[in-house]
Amino acid sequence: MAKASAPGKVILVGEHFVVENQPAIAAALNLRARVLAEVLSGDFRVEVESKNLSQKAVFQREKANKESPLYPIYYAALMTLEYIGLQKPLKIFIDSEIPPAAGMGSSASVAVATVAATAAELGVKLTLEEVSRLAYQAEVIVHGKPSGIDNTIATFGGAIAYRKSEGFIRLEADFTPVALILADSGIPRSTGEMVRRVRALKEKYPRIMDPLYHAAGHLAIEAGKAIEEGDWKRLGELMNVNHGLLSAVQVSNRVIEELVYAAREAGALGAKITGAGGGGNIVALTWKEDGRKVADALRKISRKVYVCDVSAEGVRIEG
Amino acid sequence: MAKASAPGKVILVGEHFVVENQPAIAAALNLRARVLAEVLSGDFRVEVESKNLSQKAVFQREKANKESPLYPIYYAALMTLEYIGLQKPLKIFIDSEIPPAAGMGSSASVAVATVAATAAELGVKLTLEEVSRLAYQAEVIVHGKPSGIDNTIATFGGAIAYRKSEGFIRLEADFTPVALILADSGIPRSTGEMVRRVRALKEKYPRIMDPLYHAAGHLAIEAGKAIEEGDWKRLGELMNVNHGLLSAVQVSNRVIEELVYAAREAGALGAKITGAGGGGNIVALTWKEDGRKVADALRKISRKVYVCDVSAEGVRIEG
Numbered sequence: 301m302a303k304a305s306a307p308g309k310v311i312l313v314g315e316h317f318v319v320e321n322q323p324a325i326a327a328a329l330n331l332r333a334r335v336l337a338e339v340l341s342g343d344f345r346v347e348v349e350s351k352n353l354s355q356k357a358v359f360q361r362e363k364a365n366k367e368s369p370l371y372p373i374y375y376a377a378l379m380t381l382e383y384i385g386l387q388k389p390l391k392i393f394i395d396s397e398i399p400p401a402a403g404m405g406s407s408a409s410v411a412v413a414t415v416a417a418t419a420a421e422l423g424v425k426l427t428l429e430e431v432s433r434l435a436y437q438a439e440v441i442v443h444g445k446p447s448g449i450d451n452t453i454a455t456f457g458g459a460i461a462y463r464k465s466e467g468f469i470r471l472e473a474d475f476t477p478v479a480l481i482l483a484d485s486g487i488p489r490s491t492g493e494m495v496r497r498v499r500a501l502k503e504k505y506p507r508i509m510d511p512l513y514h515a516a517g518h519l520a521i522e523a524g525k526a527i528e529e530g531d532w533k534r535l536g537e538l539m540n541v542n543h544g545l546l547s548a549v550q551v552s553n554r555v556i557e558e559l560v561y562a563a564r565e566a567g568a569l570g571a572k573i574t575g576a577g578g579g580g581n582i583v584a585l586t587w588k589e590d591g592r593k594v595a596d597a598l599r600k601i602s603r604k605v606y607v608c609d610v611s612a613e614g615v616r617i618e619g
Numbered sequence: 620m621a622k623a624s625a626p627g628k629v630i631l632v633g634e635h636f637v638v639e640n641q642p643a644i645a646a647a648l649n650l651r652a653r654v655l656a657e658v659l660s661g662d663f664r665v666e667v668e669s670k671n672l673s674q675k676a677v678f679q680r681e682k683a684n685k686e687s688p689l690y691p692i693y694y695a696a697l698m699t700l701e702y703i704g705l706q707k708p709l710k711i712f713i714d715s716e717i718p719p720a721a722g723m724g725s726s727a728s729v730a731v732a733t734v735a736a737t738a739a740e741l742g743v744k745l746t747l748e749e750v751s752r753l754a755y756q757a758e759v760i761v762h763g764k765p766s767g768i769d770n771t772i773a774t775f776g777g778a779i780a781y782r783k784s785e786g787f788i789r790l791e792a793d794f795t796p797v798a799l800i801l802a803d804s805g806i807p808r809s810t811g812e813m814v815r816r817v818r819a820l821k822e823k824y825p826r827i828m829d830p831l832y833h834a835a836g837h838l839a840i841e842a843g844k845a846i847e848e849g850d851w852k853r854l855g856e857l858m859n860v861n862h863g864l865l866s867a868v869q870v871s872n873r874v875i876e877e878l879v880y881a882a883r884e885a886g887a888l889g890a891k892i893t894g895a896g897g898g899g900n901i902v903a904l905t906w907k908e909d910g911r912k913v914a915d916a917l918r919k920i921s922r923k924v925y926v927c928d929v930s931a932e933g934v935r936i937e938g
Contacts, residue, residue, distance in 0.1 A: 501856075501860070505837075505838075505841060505857075505860070507837040507840075507841070508834050508837045508838045508841060508857075508860065509834070510834075511830035511831070511833040511834040511837070512830070512831065512834040512864075514830040515827050515828070515829075515830040515831040515834065515867075518824075518826040518827045518830065519824075519827045521826075522824060522826070522827060537820075538824075538827075540869060541820070541824070541827065541867050541868075541869070542867075543866065543867075544863055544864065544865070544866035544867025544868065544869070544871075545831075545863065545864075545867050546863070547862065547863035547866045547867070548834075548860050548861075548862075548863025548864050548866070548867060549860075549863065550859060550860070550863070552863075553880060554876065554877065554880035554881070554884065557873065557876035557877070557880065558873065558876070558877070561872060561873035561876065562873070565873065
């Protein structure tokens with residue numbers, strides 16, 4: 301039996317604009333998906349059980365039910381088995397602290413931890429690059445053509461900058477002085493709808509949106525510098541500006557604004573939509589000592605508030 | 620005795636960005652400042668009475684109290700008398716529908732109507748350009764170095780585009796199908812503070828703000844086209860995008876967002892901050908038949924809601 305865990309993520313700046321090759325920055329959270337892998341006896345199969353979903357399923361190559369929400373987990377394990385070249389029957393048990401479908405990279409963290417636990421159970425040491433790449437294949441099953449941000453951050457931890465044309469850069473940063481507070485709007489995310497809305501606006505008003513996207517790109521670059529310099533006030537300010545740009549591309553709404561301003565009024569250094577918008581979460585950056593105050597203010601209007609640290613550590617084999 | 624009136628104004632797009640030579644668009648509202656001018660007998664003096672301010676004052680050249688809120692009105696009348704070359708004692712009576720200090724151009728409308736009523740009372744016909752220029756001199760007393768938008772729109776009515784380097788262009792438009800709803804945030808305007816905040820941000824992040832200002836400039840150009848084409852849905856959409864840009868330069872707040880989204884949710888074509896932000900009014904564009912519905916939604920959270928038409932007519936000599 302082997303255990304592995306991987307962190308969830310939050311997008312700090314650049315969502316939506318990243319689609320048009322502007323940079324974005326994501327950070328790992330100290331909410332983790334934990335996965336236990338155990339070789340079984342008998343015929344080849346992968347038994348997947350998720351504590352969070354209260355679901356169990358058994359997958360076998362030809363008979364695997366692709367509609368199952370557990371299928372991507374099976375797929376991550378299968379990719380790992382095939383990569384290693386050992387076809388052992390497996391049991392995969394998932395216990396995740398990361399809320400699903402919240403833009404916090406839950407599926408990628410589970411995939412990364414599944415790959416790592418599977419390899420560890422088979423006594424094989426994969427590089428981080430290998431873990432990330434195998435998890436990405438499972439992400440493709442879930443998301444079609446994901447950017448790769450989620451599996452990269454779940455694998456490597458810390459903070460990374462990403463740009464389509466340039467790939468990933470790890471940011472050297474010490475997030476110790478700050479906390480990230482996430483608060484759920486209670487409105488289901490509608491990533492597809494939001495992406496379509498933003499694209500339509502961009503196509504309709506290229507002469508407005510092109511410079512706006514450039515502004516967003518420069519913002520992400522400035523935010524990367526602020527993170528590396530530990531200039532958290534500046535990062536907060538840039539997050540606030542970024543939020544306005546997301547409001548300009550019409551992915552905010554009344555509830556999101558209420559959360560964003562509640563966080564700022566309670567002393568957050570910055571607060572913004574994180575992810576696709578239209579619902580989902582906001583993220584606030586605070587000094588660590590102000591985390592509780594900001595979280596309390598948000599709890600008055602949000603039913604799910606997460607007080608997080610940035611996790612320097614990515615995927616990890618557990619004791 | 621002569622009477623004149625002039626309309627108030629609302630900025631539809633481009634506020635703040637106009638400072639850096641981006642275009643802005645303003646429209647005249649069917650809220651009017653009415654001014655009555657009457658030649659008195661006796662020594663030279665200008666008696667000014669404002670019904671709205673419940674104030675009266677008498678001004679004589681050397682002894683004129685420059686601290687009086689009525690001084691700019693005296694000054695408008697004086698400039699007109701000097702321009703005409705007739706030094707008659709005058710009584711000026713003001714009755715304005717335009718809320719003062721609300722970003723609706725109240726002082727300029729009063730100045731324009733004062734100039735027009737004064738000239739009419741002296742039997743002199745001024746051109747609109749002359750009226751506007753004389754009113755501007757009184758605006759300088761109030762505002763230091765105003766753009767000239769307010770006196771221009773109060774004089775000419777309708778909608779105008781303005782750009783520092785290019786001056787004014789009258790937009791050919793028929794606003795009949797739409798209404799403009801203004802709603803007061805209840806937070807006093809702080810134009811100076813907001814202008815300083817925006818300037819500081821621009822100086823701190825030129826590589827973000829320069830393209831953002833370009834986006835705002837193109838937005839105003841697109842909005843001008845939409846107005847001339849009567850494409851009100853498009854104008855509304857552009858106002859929404861403009862609001863996001865104003866949010867990005869940090870002049871919005873929780874109350875403003877609440878008003879903006881209440882208007883949009885009630886069916887407004889667009890809604891945004893108008894003027895400096897930080898307080899003051901929001902403006903919503905609606906189909907005329909939706910005006911009441913949007914106004915009702917706003918009245919639940921704003922104590923001062925104005926349902927306005929765009930006034931094609933500028934300054935007018937009354938009956």
